Amino acid sequence: MIQLSRRRLPVLAASLLAGAGAARAQGIPAGTVRIVVPFNPGGISDILARSLAQNMTTSLGQTVVVENRAGANGSIGAGVVARATPDGLTLLLGVTDTHAVNPAAMRNIPYDANADFEPISLLTRVPLALAVGPTQREIADLRAFVAAAKARPGALTYSSWGVGSTSQIAMLRIGIAAGAEMLHVPFTGAAPAQQALAAGQVDAMVMPAGAAEALARDGRVRVLATLSPARLPLLPNVPTLQEQGVPLTTSIIQAIFAPARTPAPVVARLNQAMAAAMATPAMIEVFRAQAAVPEHTTPAALAALVRTEQEAWGNVVRSENIRLD
Incomplete structure (x- = not known):
């Protein structure tokens, strides 16, 4: 996993923004990119997504907006993205609930947390x-x-x-x-x-x-x-x-995913644009206000983290017999 320091973030941002024009030709169609937040406005997922969208609009070179699709512990919004066209224009702000809890707690989950998504990058652990x-x-x-x-x-x-x-x-x-x-x-x-x-x-x-x-x-x-x-x-x-005296530590992952079969060049471009957005002073301040730090990763590192989260939270869900349907 790659964690960027405050010293490195502005340098990385400058280099990525300088190369944005060349990377723009890597296959993301023209149009508005939407980040689906599978929860109501006002929570931390919404706060982080809106800051990311604002800063990715600059780093990606096209408009990025947030769309709230709440319900069923995030599974409704996640299902929307799982079924979307895999062209880079529809993304998911996925969290521990959508990718680790729901697969263990739902018999009729409307998506496969692993097979239906292409990991882009971790945002942070809240x-x-x-x-x-x-x-x-x-x-x-x-x-x-x-x-x-x-x-x-x-x-x-x-x-x-x-x-x-x-x-x-x-x-x-x-x-x-x-x-x-x-x-x-x-x-x-x-x-x-x-x-x-x-x-x-x-x-x-x-x-x-x-x-x-x-x-x-x-x-x-x-x-x-x-x-x-x-x-x-x-x-x-x-x-x-x-x-x-209570031996417990835990946090919530916040990450960006695209629909499965999104082309590799598009995944790479989105990952790059996320790194630049997360490096901006404005977004660093949003992270700070949420007691979190930016954690940009490769898609492979995010996929590995999701599997670890699924095991940890799934064990609790099963031991407590938590069912969501």
Whole structure:
């Protein structure tokens, strides 16, 4: 896997943009490129996709837009891209849910997560955080949260962006590791799930760390732990789960895929345009605000990462008998 440093990104961007005219002849048809986001607007997938689209418009030399096609834990939007013409004009912002959870949790999934897509590049791995809302202001740390959940099994509620979502499964994994049981309240997207927590409609949520930091900065939630291997620069005072005795680390991949049988030159051109877009100062700032870092990869490296994610998340889905249909 190739991870680009801040020092190398501007240099790479300049070189790629300089060669954009020559690479433009590599086969992407004229027209608007759409990135299908398989979730509602307002969540991190939507935020990252919109920044990528804006910056790829420059690096690719043609208009790139975002289209939200939400539903069924991302499977509706993913299915749309799987059936699209493989010419480079339709792309998918794929995540752990679409490519690792759904294949294990759905019997009637409308796509094959491996055979129906051409990997382009990883965008980033989004770190997660556990937060409590205004209904649980007395809970100051993870120990108190676990104690409250154990004292009243099933009484504490938590939101997620859907049944079988990585948000739900991450909280399940925390409960299993800590020996605590909570009540799941699914929503139709990350943004409404986060809003429900901030409004006091639910007690807790595992959410992207950038969203947790923003809500905590406004005093609307308290962040108890991150699910990252080490403390995050955006949340330096928040300990990890591991620091607090819960042996769990996990994150959500965000990546771009094209339909299967997209020509190799088109895949290469899209990969190149992504690298240039991810190197721009504007997009680096978007990554920073989400407590994430850009991780440009080769298509082969992304394919290997997807297989690793499928094994890790699939094991949890099967052990907890999570079904989405």
